[in-house]
Every structure is written in structure tokens, then in C-alpha cells.
Amino acid sequence: xxxxxxxxxxxxxxxxxISFAQSSSEVVEDFKxxxxxQPGKEYPxxxxxxxxxxxxxxxxxxxxxxxxxxxxxxxxxDENGVWTGESAPQDVGFHYYQLWVDGAAVPDPNSLYFxxxxxxxxxxxxxxxxxxxxALKDVPHGDLREVHYYSxxxxxxxxxxxYTPPGYEKDQxxxxxxxxxxxxxxxxxxxxxxxxxAGLIMDNLIAEGKALPFIIVMENSSVNFExxxxxRPERGAEADSTQRRRGGPMGGFDxxxxxxxxxxxxxxxxxxxxxxxxxxxxxxAMAGLSMGGMQTRLITLANPEVFTQVGMFSGGSISAEDxxxxxxxxxxxxxxxxxxxxxxxxxxRMGFGGDPKANTEALKEAGMNTHFYVxxxxxxxxxxxxxxxxxxxxxxxxx
Amino acid sequence: xxxxxxxxxxxxxxxxxISFAQSSSEVVEDFKxxxxxQPGKEYPxxxxxxxxxxxxxxxxxxxxxxxxxxxxxxxxxDENGVWTGESAPQDVGFHYYQLWVDGAAVPDPNSLYFxxxxxxxxxxxxxxxxxxxxALKDVPHGDLREVHYYSxxxxxxxxxxxYTPPGYEKDQxxxxxxxxxxxxxxxxxxxxxxxxxAGLIMDNLIAEGKALPFIIVMENSSVNFExxxxxRPERGAEADSTQRRRGGPMGGFDxxxxxxxxxxxxxxxxxxxxxxxxxxxxxxAMAGLSMGGMQTRLITLANPEVFTQVGMFSGGSISAEDxxxxxxxxxxxxxxxxxxxxxxxxxxRMGFGGDPKANTEALKEAGMNTHFYVxxxxxxxxxxxxxxxxxxxxxxxxx
Numbered sequence: 001x002x003x004x005x006x007x008x009x010x011x012x013x014x015x016x017x018i019s020f021a022q023s024s025s026e027v028v029e030d031f032k033x034x035x036x037x038q039p040g041k042e043y044p045x046x047x048x049x050x051x052x053x054x055x056x057x058x059x060x061x062x063x064x065x066x067x068x069x070x071x072x073x074x075x076x077x078d079e080n081g082v083w084t085g086e087s088a089p090q091d092v093g094f095h096y097y098q099l100w101v102d103g104a105a106v107p108d109p110n111s112l113y114f115x116x117x118x119x120x121x122x123x124x125x126x127x128x129x130x131x132x133x134x135a136l137k138d139v140p141h142g143d144l145r146e147v148h149y150y151s152x153x154x155x156x157x158x159x160x161x162x163y164t165p166p167g168y169e170k171d172q173x174x175x176x177x178x179x180x181x182x183x184x185x186x187x188x189x190x191x192x193x194x195x196x197x198a199g200l201i202m203d204n205l206i207a208e209g210k211a212l213p214f215i216i217v218m219e220n221s222s223v224n225f226e227x228x229x230x231x232r233p234e235r236g237a238e239a240d241s242t243q244r245r246r247g248g249p250m251g252g253f254d255x256x257x258x259x260x261x262x263x264x265x266x267x268x269x270x271x272x273x274x275x276x277x278x279x280x281x282x283x284x285a286m287a288g289l290s291m292g293g294m295q296t297r298l299i300t301l302a303n304p305e306v307f308t309q310v311g312m313f314s315g316g317s318i319s320a321e322d323x324x325x326x327x328x329x330x331x332x333x334x335x336x337x338x339x340x341x342x343x344x345x346x347x348x349r350m351g352f353g354g355d356p357k358a359n360t361e362a363l364k365e366a367g368m369n370t371h372f373y374v375x376x377x378x379x380x381x382x383x384x385x386x387x388x389x390x391x392x393x394x395x396x397x398x399x
Numbered sequence: 400x401x402x403x404x405x406x407x408x409x410x411x412x413x414x415x416x417i418s419f420a421q422s423s424s425e426v427v428e429d430f431k432x433x434x435x436x437q438p439g440k441e442y443p444x445x446x447x448x449x450x451x452x453x454x455x456x457x458x459x460x461x462x463x464x465x466x467x468x469x470x471x472x473x474x475x476x477d478e479n480g481v482w483t484g485e486s487a488p489q490d491v492g493f494h495y496y497q498l499w500v501d502g503a504a505v506p507d508p509n510s511l512y513f514x515x516x517x518x519x520x521x522x523x524x525x526x527x528x529x530x531x532x533x534a535l536k537d538v539p540h541g542d543l544r545e546v547h548y549y550s551x552x553x554x555x556x557x558x559x560x561x562y563t564p565p566g567y568e569k570d571q572x573x574x575x576x577x578x579x580x581x582x583x584x585x586x587x588x589x590x591x592x593x594x595x596x597a598g599l600i601m602d603n604l605i606a607e608g609k610a611l612p613f614i615i616v617m618e619n620s621s622v623n624f625e626x627x628x629x630x631r632p633e634r635g636a637e638a639d640s641t642q643r644r645r646g647g648p649m650g651g652f653d654x655x656x657x658x659x660x661x662x663x664x665x666x667x668x669x670x671x672x673x674x675x676x677x678x679x680x681x682x683x684a685m686a687g688l689s690m691g692g693m694q695t696r697l698i699t700l701a702n703p704e705v706f707t708q709v710g711m712f713s714g715g716s717i718s719a720e721d722x723x724x725x726x727x728x729x730x731x732x733x734x735x736x737x738x739x740x741x742x743x744x745x746x747x748r749m750g751f752g753g754d755p756k757a758n759t760e761a762l763k764e765a766g767m768n769t770h771f772y773v774x775x776x777x778x779x780x781x782x783x784x785x786x787x788x789x790x791x792x793x794x795x796x797x798x
Contacts, residue, residue, distance in 0.1 A: 038518055056503055059502040061500070062461075101460070102459040102501050103460060104455055104460060107512075109497075113519055119437055136547065145544045146598075148535065169673050170673065274569065
């Protein structure tokens with residue numbers, strides 16, 4: 001049950017994140033297979049300026065299109081019924097896309113599939129200068145675990161992913177800090193491990209001595225408990241007291257209420273009872289991207305006794321006024337990290353509650369340990385968030 | 400580089416596994432969404448006799464088909480451009496399928512995706528009377544881990560999946576037996592955890608006290624090292640001495656040579672150095688389905704000092720002659736489990752080296768602890784193998 005405020009907000013988010021599509025007709029013929037193709041597949045390919053070229057055999061089709069970054073590109077059919085075509089240059093990093101075949105929106109059969117835009121569908125990787133941060137190297141690797149646990153709040157067995165760092169298995173006397181790391185709207189608990197490459201980013205940082213080893217817990221934060229059906233509230237009235245908040249960024253709708261219960265009452269206790277965790281606020285962090293950043297904001301402001309380390313990636317910021325209303329937040333929180341992709345800032349996406357850079361710097365002047373990071377040349381997409389994790393991981397639990 | 404013998408063999412395997420398609424025109428209207436649909440999707444659906452109904456919006460398409468169990472079914476378009484149609488009744492359990500839209504073979508955008516038939520594509524689940532064996536229940540759950548380790552034999556970092564049983568994290572003084580469990584041709588290391596539900600099958604068996612807790616290691620056994628290029632051998636000559644074997648079931652081609660090196664020289668040492676494992680032959684099992692069963696046969700016959708517990712699911716059997724040629728196998732192996740789907744036996748798929756039931760019973764009479772299991776009403780598909788694991792897990796490490 002998403003409120004209309006949230007829906008409008010998400011549409012604005014998506015729209016502001018679209019990169020400027022260059023419409024040059026010159027295509028540089030240095031295409032290489034995407035790194036996230038299915039095994040043995042040549043297409044989709046990417047060239048040195050970030051154009052995506054796809055190919056599909058569809059001999060009886062009348063029209064085939066590539067649909068990426070909210071633009072549709074017509075493909076051209078050859079004499080064998082094979083359609084080929086390419087997009088305008090794309091930003092570096094990861095993008096969701098799909099194909100249209102005579103009016104049917106389908107995944108590209110040649111790509112790997114990722115969960116985003118509320119579906120499992122195709123993704124493509126545009127090489128970046130810093131893709132080495134998530135390269136698979138011969139370094140010690142942590143494990144990325146699919147776990148199932150009983151959530152009393154939602155009365156069901158839920159799935160989460162848990163990254164345990166290299167060395168977790170070998171030295172069984174050691175306990176670790178934990179980061180609770182959230183995905184964005186229309187994504188789920190698989191996003192950070194798959195397209196986010198959180199595990200590989202951490203393995204590489206730890207191998208280089210740039211980050212402390214810690215556990216990362218990734219759950220699905222799009223939680224809406226089924227509520228008992230009663231008389232519908234009047235239009236405009238608030239449906240449920242648990243969703244009510246004082247006038248906040250989401251126009252009064254608290255989209256984190258149910259997830260907050262799962263996180264605080266079920267997930268954290270499960271993790272702390274079952275993994276070798278340092279179970280205190282100094283060693284407990286929360287971060288997230290987009291909607292996950294906004295959830296992080298609401299949950300950490302309201303529960304400053306639980307988390308001391310906070311990261312918000314393309315998901316708003318925390319203002320002096322927020323901190324005035326939550327004095328314990330200022331006192332307890334030892335790290336506040338706020339980040340955006342540069343194209344988001346170009347497009348004046350300032351986040352709610354004002355300019356995120358000005359907000360974050362104001363809190364620094366007021367004595368908090370805050371950091372503001374801008375991912376160069378990226379929009380509201382995964383490469384901004386991989387880089388944000390890469391930066392955040394080097395700061396967290398070191399204060 | 401698959402030999403032509405192997406290719407022909409696989410084609411025969413696939414063909415013999417096709418279930419008999421009933422062509423009744425009467426369709427029972429009790430369709431329900433498949434349990435492996437994408438979140439929130441109504442289609443594909445399955446009715447009480449196992450017909451699969453799919454739906455796709457494709458307003459400009461001329462022809463849309465459902466392609467399942469090697470048969471294509473035409474869908475019918477309504478006035479809104481939405482195509483709907485259904486298959487003949489399918490065997491219970493899991494099936495791969497795809498859609499055809501004006502000549503393009505594409506995944507169904509409504510299903511979850513699974514790796515099989517050498518691609519990530521759509522899958523569907525036909526309910527069975529015993530699907531409770533892999534139901535997600537409120538019992539203690541093990542973790543299914545994606546792990547990366549360096550393989551010296553292939554000189555690269557490889558991926559495996561490792562299931563650690565419930566309790567593995569809590570009681571850190573306990574060590575466990577290990578089962579190395581292989582997928583089939585065209586599948587990979589994700590198969591047993593995804594469509595095979597190996598973790599849930601084990602969680603449920605352990606909760607009921609029917610199986611001992613053990614670790615399961617799942618790797619990709621379709622290994623072919625890149626070999627130094629030299630002069631091509633003459634047609635018919637053997638290309639590489641490591642691929643040579645005495646005349647065996649694969650017409651002289653040993654398709655397990657490279658995987659055997661990875662398994663014995665890299666994977667087993669990695670697992671035994673990094674997890675709490677009882678590292679002796681009595682606590683080391685190997686099993687696999689189809690090609691994985693045949694690899695299990697070759698590897699365990701040739702290395703009877705490594706494994707004492709052996710399972711072959713729809714992947715041939717071991718004969719008295721095999722055991723004569725490997726006397727240590729008879730002496731050391733404490734469990735040999737052989738299984739098939741009943742439709743495979745109906746179709747006279749006896750496996751190589753003779754009738755699997757007769758072979759397995761002959762070894763029992765010769766004093767070995769052997770078991771032969773037939774999965775009722777299933778073919779060369781995952782439900783046969785889930786049931787095989789369910790049976791095997793109740794026998795393994797108990798001798």
C-alpha cells in the first residue's frame with residue numbers, strides 16, 4: 001500500500017536520474033561483450049563511449065526496440081531475421097534495461113538478471129575507470145550467505161543476505177561490527193550482493209587494509225504487513241496510527257514503520273544471537289541507498305541509542321533542525337556519511353530537508369563527524385552507491 | 400570443447416526424459432499462480448492436472464507460443480493484445496520453459512529465472528503431493544553461502560555454494576561431514592540451491608531428526624581448462640592424455656578430468672582448511688545428478704580412498720565389473736545410492752553399464768551397502784533429484 005505522495009516522489013526521483021542522451025549518429029566500432037552477459041554470450045556489447053548494442057533473433061517480428069534509461073531505440077533487422085541496434089552513450093556503471101518485441105516487454109535472453117524496477121530483468125555494465133573496486137581478485141574472500149529466520153513482527157520466515165568477512169571462519173575467537181545495509185525502491189535484499197558487489201568491494205578493501213572487517217546484513221525493506229481489514233479511512237485521512245508521523249519529508253507518510261519493527265525486533269536480535277557480533281551501538285551501523293537512505297534517516301533519528309554509524313546514499317540528508325529534534329542523535333552518532341551522484345546534484349536533486357551538502361557541512365561545524373561525498377559522472381544508479389559503500393566502508397567503525 | 404559422443408549422449412538423455420503430453424482439449428479451470436513467479440505476478444499459472452497457462456501482453460505480435468518439455472503451444476490474443484494459452488499436463492515438479500514472440504525465444508517476464516539448458520531462463524513448479532519436503536517452514540535454517548576460492552588447477556578464482564547446517568554457527572566446537580553435490584549438463588553451481596532446494600530439504604530433514612547435519616558443497620563441474628594450443632591431433636586421435644581412459648561409457652572421452660583436478664586438488668583442500676569439517680574418507684561423500692552422477696561414478700571409482708559415500712541420481716550405475724576393476728571401491732565404500740525417475744525407466748533409460756536396478760542389487764548381494772530408489776511419476780527432471788537427495792540424505796554418514 002504505497003501512498004500517492006511516495007509514488008509521486010519516486011517518479012520524480014527516477015526522472016531526475018536520467019542521464020543526458022547524446023544523439024550523435026557516429027558510432028565507435030570498439031564494442032565488447034558486457035561483463036554481466038550470460039555465459040558464452042557475445043551480446044549485449046558496450047563501446048568505449050558507453051553505447052549499448054543488443055542483438056536478438058526475431059525473424060517474424062515487425063519492430064524490436066532496446067529500452068534503457070527510459071529511452072527506446074529501434075533495432076534494425078538483417079536478412080537472417082536478426083535485429084541489432086544501439087543506444088546513446090550511457091553513464092558508467094550498472095543500468096537496468098529491457099527489450100520490446102512487437103509490443104511485448106521482455107528481458108534480453110543474453111543478459112544476466114537482476115532485481116530492480118520491481119522485477120527480475122536485464123542489466124548491463126558500462127565499464128568505469130574505477131571498476132577495480134569490485135573486481136574479483138585472488139585475495140581472501142568473505143562468504144555471502146542466504147539466510148532464513150523467523151520474524152515475529154511479520155509472523156513469517158523471512159530471507160536476508162549476510163556477508164561475513166574473510167577470516168570469519170578461521171579465527172573463531174573474533175567478533176565483528178555489523179552494518180545493516182538497505183536497497184532502494186523496487187529492489188530487494190539481493191541488490192547489494194548482485195549488482196552492488198558489496199562482498200567484492202569489502203574483500204578488496206580489507207585485503208588492502210583500507211577497511212576494518214565487518215559483517216553486512218541485507219534485508220528486504222519493502223515491508224508492508226497485512227493489516228486487519230476495517231472500514232476504509234476517508235480520502236486524505238491517515239490509515240493507520242503506526243504510519244503517522246509529525247510532518248516529515250514524505251508528506252506525513254512513514255514508509256519505514258513495518259520495516260523498523262522487523263529490523264529492530266527480529267533481525268538485529270537474530271543476527272546478534274547467531275553470528276559472532278559485537279552487540280553494542282558503537283559497533284552497529286545502518287546505511288542505505290535512495291529509499292533505503294531515507295529509511296536509515298528515519299530509523300536512526302528515532303533510535304539514536306541503537307546505531308552510532310549512519311550512511312545515506314542518494315537518500316536525503318540530516319539537517320540541523322532534525323538533530324535539534326533528536327538531541328541524542330547528535331550526542332551518540334559517531335559517523336554520518338551522506339552521498340550523491342554528481343548528475344543528481346546537477347539535476348538539483350537536493351534531497352528532502354534542504355541541500356544535502358550544506359546540511360552535512362552545517363552538522364560538521366556543529367561538532368559532528370560528518371562526510372559528504374559526490375560520485376563523479378553518475379546519476380541515481382548503482383555505480384554511485386558502490387562508490388558510496390567504498391567510501392563509507394573506509395570510515396565506519398573507526399571512530 | 401564437448402566431444403561429439405557426449406553431445407549425442409546428451410541429446411538422447413534429453414529426448415528420453417520428455418513426459419508424454421496428454422492432448423485432451425478439456426481444461427480444468429482451477430489454475431493458481433506458480434510458486435516460482437516473480438513477486439506480485441498472477442501468471443504463469445498451473446491447474447490441478449498440471450497444465451501450465453501463461454499470459455503475455457504483445458499487442459503487435461502475430462504469433463506467441465509457450466515452449467515447455469520440447470513442445471510448443473500456440474497462445475490466443477484477446478482484444479487488448481494480451482496472449483493467453485496453456486500446455487498439456489506436465490509431470491509434477493520443476494520444468495524449464497520459454498516463450499516465442501514472432502520468432503524470438505525469450506524468457507517469460509513473469510517467472511523467476513533459473514540456470515539450466517545452458518542459460519538463465521524461466522522455470523515453473525507443478526505442485527506435487529510431497530512438495531512439503533522442500534517447504535519453507537519455521538524450523539532452524541542453515542545458511543547457503545556463495546564463496547570464492549582460488550583454484551590452482553584452473554589458475555583462477557572460482558565460485559562455489561556451500562550449505563552449512565542449522566547449528567553450525569552456534570556450537571563452534573562441532574565439526575561436520577561433507578557432501579560434494581553436482582548438478583547436470585547445462586546447469587551450474589546454483590542449481591541445487593535454487594530449483595533443487597537442497598538447503599530447505601536438509602533443514603526439514605534435520606528438524607525432523609531424519610538426517611544427520613552435514614555440509615553440502617556445490618561447484619560447477621562443467622570445467623574445461625584452456626589448454627596450450629598445439630598442432631591439432633588427427634581426426635579420431637585423442638587430443639590430450641589427461642582425457643584418455645580405457646573404453647568407458649562416454650566412448651573413451653573422460654569429461655571429468657578437469658573437474659576432478661579442481662575437486663580433489665583445490666576445492667576439497669579449501670573446504671577442509673576453511674570450514675569445520677571432519678576431514679576423513681568416512682565423512683566425505685560425493686553425489687550428483689545426470690552428468691554429475693556420471694562424474695561421481697568416474698571420480699569415486701578412480702579414487703576410492705577419498706570418498707566412502709556415493710550417490711548417483713539419474714546418472715548411470717556401478718556394475719560388478721566396475722567394482723572388479725576397482726577392488727578398493729568395494730572395500731572402502733560404505734554407501735552406494737542409485738536412483739532414477741520412473742519415467743526414465745519406462746523409457747528404458749538404463750544408464751550406461753547395464754540395468755541400474757540389477758547392477759545395484761547385484762552389488763548388494765556381493766556384500767555392499769547399496770540402495771536403489773525410483774521417484775514415482777517423474778522423468779529426467781529436478782523433482783526426481785530433490786526426492787533422491789531426500790532419500791540419500793537419510794542414509795549418508797550413518798554407516
